[in-house]
Structures are given as C-alpha cells and as structure tokens.
Amino acid sequence: MKTNRMSRNDWPVEIIDRDSYEPAYAQLANILRRQVANGVFRPGDQLPSEAKLCQSYQVSPMTVRRTINLLAEEGVVSTVKGRGTFVKALELGHAAFGLQELQNLFNDPAMAVRLLDVRIVSANERTARKLNLAVGQKTIYIRRLLTINDNPAFYHREYLIYDPTRPIVEAELEVTTLQGLFDGTGSAMLKRGKLKIEACLLNEEEVTLLQTTLPTAAFYLEHLFYDFNDCPVSWGWFICRSDYLHFATRVGINND
Amino acid sequence: MKTNRMSRNDWPVEIIDRDSYEPAYAQLANILRRQVANGVFRPGDQLPSEAKLCQSYQVSPMTVRRTINLLAEEGVVSTVKGRGTFVKALELGHAAFGLQELQNLFNDPAMAVRLLDVRIVSANERTARKLNLAVGQKTIYIRRLLTINDNPAFYHREYLIYDPTRPIVEAELEVTTLQGLFDGTGSAMLKRGKLKIEACLLNEEEVTLLQTTLPTAAFYLEHLFYDFNDCPVSWGWFICRSDYLHFATRVGINND
DNA sequence: TAGTGGTCTAGACCACTTA
DNA sequence: AAGTGGTCTAGACCACTAG
Structure with missing residues (x-):
C-alpha cells in the first residue's frame, strides 16, 4: 500500500529555537x-x-x-x-520580473539625468487619447537622456498634462531627476499607473542618442500615471539599452 | 497647528458586516x-x-x-x-511583470506545439557551461514551434542533459506539449529555475519560422532548470513575437 | 462523521521610537 | 514613560472534503 499521497504521521522534526532572533x-x-x-x-x-x-x-x-x-x-x-x-x-507561470533593478539604478550615484528638451506642444491624436485630452490641447513634452558612468543607457520621453489651474503637476514631477517616480519620494500626487514592456527596434534618433549601431533591439517601457482623481497626468516611455537593464528572476525553491 | 502627519483620532469609520461572505x-x-x-x-x-x-x-x-x-x-x-x-x-520599483499570461497561452486550446527536431548532440562550450557538463558530452536538442490559431508565435530551443542511467529526465519533461512546465503538472522532477528576458533581433531562421520580416525585434526568454540534486537538467530559450506576448502590469492602488 | 484548512478572539510579552 | 508595531498563545467556530 502506497502512502505517498497520504498525510504523513512521521517525518524528521527539527527543534524550533525559542530564543532565536528568528521568529x-x-x-x-x-x-x-x-x-x-x-x-x-x-x-x-x-x-x-x-x-x-x-x-x-x-x-x-x-x-x-x-x-x-x-x-x-x-x-x-x-x-x-x-x-x-x-x-x-515547479510552476513557470508563478515567475515575475520586477523593476527593482531599475529603481536601484536611479539610486546609483553613477546614474545621471540629462535634460534634452522641455517644451509645450499640442496633443496629437495618440497623446490626446492616452491623456484623455482633446486633440490640440497643450501638453508638456520632456525628453531626457539617462547615463551610467557617462554611457547613454536610457532615453525617456514624456507628455504631461498642462493645466494652468494646476501648476502643482509640473512642480511635483521632478523634471530633472525622475528619481521620485521610483522611490516614492516625490510623487505623492500620483495614485496609480499602468506599465507595459515591449521589444523594439531603435530608430536613427535613438541609435544616435544611445550610441549603438543600427539595427539594435531594446526594451520599450511605457508608463501611464493617474492622479488621485483618476485623471491621467503623465504618459511616456523609456527606451532601454538591453545591456543596462537585466530582467532576471528565479522560480521554485531557491536556497539563498 | 497642522496634524497631517500625525496619527488621526477621527476618520470616517465604515461598519464591517460580520454576516458577509467576505472575511x-x-x-x-x-x-x-x-x-x-x-x-x-x-x-x-x-x-x-x-x-x-x-x-x-x-x-x-x-x-x-x-x-x-x-x-x-x-x-x-x-x-x-x-x-x-x-x-x-507610488513606487515604480514595486512593479513586476508576471509570466501568467504565457501560462494562460499554454492552457489555450488555440495553442499548438509542433516538434521541429529532436536529436542527440555533443555539448559545445556554452552548452557545457550552462548544464555543468564537459565539452563534447551528449545532450538532447529539441526545437519546437508554438502556434496560436496556426500563426507562429514562439520558437523554442532546448538542451537537456542526456544520461542513460537517468531515463526519467526525458520521460518527465513532456517533449511535445511543454505544458507541464507551466502549470506544474508534469515537472515534479524540477526543483528550481533561473529565468532571463532580453530584447533581441531575429536572425533569418527565426524570421522564416515566425513569418515576420527582417529586421524584427522580439523577446528572448531564457530558462535554466535544476533538479532536486541542484543539477542543471534543461537549458533553453523562447523567441517570442512581441505581438503574442504582452508584459503589462499596474502599480499603486487599482480599483478593480 | 472525522479530518482539514480559513477565520477570528482577547488577550499577552517584547523591541523599538519618541518625548 | 507612553505609544507603536511584531510576535505568539490557546483556544473557538465555520465550511469544506472524504469515506
């Protein structure tokens, strides 16, 4: 009689140390x-x-x-x-890739953010749809280049809603560092966001900025953030050189 | 006197329904x-x-x-x-992209696995390093094409250790369906795995199999599985057409 | 009917922080 | 010293599953 799938009445019982710091x-x-x-x-x-x-x-x-x-x-x-x-x-579907590494990069002193461009632009059809605006309404367009030890790593473009009655929007989103977005120090006005990752080919502008060669594959990381009124306030995307952003994870029982 | 950051003594208190099915x-x-x-x-x-x-x-x-x-x-x-x-x-670093969608695809009846090739090959330097073998040792090389509604979606290549004294390895890894890997029905011999995602360019073979055009970007999803003796037994990777695998997630408070 | 996990009680002691 | 979260006790009742 097999008892493999039955409840066990005996198994090696180790002693729990009640004086340990470990609960x-x-x-x-x-x-x-x-x-x-x-x-x-x-x-x-x-x-x-x-x-x-x-x-x-x-x-x-x-x-x-x-x-x-x-x-x-x-x-x-x-x-x-x-x-x-x-x-x-083992269940592969249980695996997940986190953005922790990306957050760590933003806390790394070797990481620098260079502001390429900030200007007011009118929303085109796509931007208007994402930010729930009418076509032609004004948005703030920001382009940033993120470097690690002076090597271009990420290229970021972002559209922010521009509402003269709510100047706080631009003030709270730190234009230069982006850091608040990741560690939660400067984005107390954001309630939630949607994120998406795709694989993409770099166009000529991106190749030039990121100093790679054509054709190159990279990660496209898109974000759409909402404020506490559930209004979209920021839509943008990172183009990530694959050699600076590693998505790795483990599944199953890992002895650390 | 501001009390924003102090403990609140009053706030709207809703009643908890003790008769609800919800704990x-x-x-x-x-x-x-x-x-x-x-x-x-x-x-x-x-x-x-x-x-x-x-x-x-x-x-x-x-x-x-x-x-x-x-x-x-x-x-x-x-x-x-x-x-x-x-x-x-809001903390972006808290976000994570799961493989649940990929697992769902494997449970989808529209998904089919076509075995392209199974043969014994000698390990080259890279394979030997990954599987902890000596160069030249025999491995099982498997190529699969995964389709969704007859459209090529994923191309999978895998090296399994070939050990005549352990025929169970090949028997347990379902050669045709791969399904057990995802839902945990057929991989009771695997203890843990490492996973990695990168963005890649398709080569000509991949473009042909996946019926896209050159150049195309895609996800490269690599896996390395270990058995309960912590020996690597399977190393392989999926080439995933970006239009069939969506990595999307949310961060912050999401009203579902 | 017996065994199982899911929830919950009404306390207790501790380590830690702040004043 | 007072307040906080972290852990833990020794039970209880329930819903569910199985023989």
Missing part, C-alpha cells in the same frame, strides 16, 4: 522549505496537517497558519480547504 | 485601501494605530494585523516598528 513562524517555514527541497516532501505529497504541525513543533495554530501562508505565497505549497496542504510542482 | 480582514483592507485612494489618508500620512483600528472597527488585534500585512504586501502602506503605519507614495 518561530520563519524557522518553521525554513525547516519545511528545506525538507521540500531535499525531497523529504515531494511535489504532490501532502504536508502534515496543521494540527500535527502544532503538536510536533510545539507552536500555536496561528503560528503554523502563518508558516503555511508564507509557503503558499512563495508557491511552494498549495492549500485546499477540507483536504490538506500539498507540495506544488 | 473581516478583507473588508477592513478594502475600506482602508479605498480611503487611501480617495485621499482620506494621503501619502506620508500615518494610519490610525492598530489599537485604534481594533476599537473603531470592533475586531481583534490579529484581524487588524492581517489587514495591515495585506496592505503592506500590496505596497499601499509601510510599517515602522515603534512609530506607526504610513501611507506609501
């Missing part, structure tokens, strides 16, 4: 995560029930609950009400 | 999230303390705790031990 729920999560990684529990297996874990590790139900929630968020296990907690197989 | 912690999270979105609490403001929230909404400390943790994970607030809970400004 009990984190210790238990590490123990179980390591046991999954080492094959003590294999994909598809059922973990011991929460009641058994409480008893074996001498912690309260809430502590076990927190551990299980943590592992479930990580994608290590999945819970099914009324049935149990099960070890998940 | 109390989720109701409270929705209430607070909406109040942040509506400007009742603004970026930088301190939320009422957990004790006050308990009292005002008539829930236990653990319930408030769970609510605050939820909002902190979402990036809506940040907590500082000993000081309080504060509303965060």
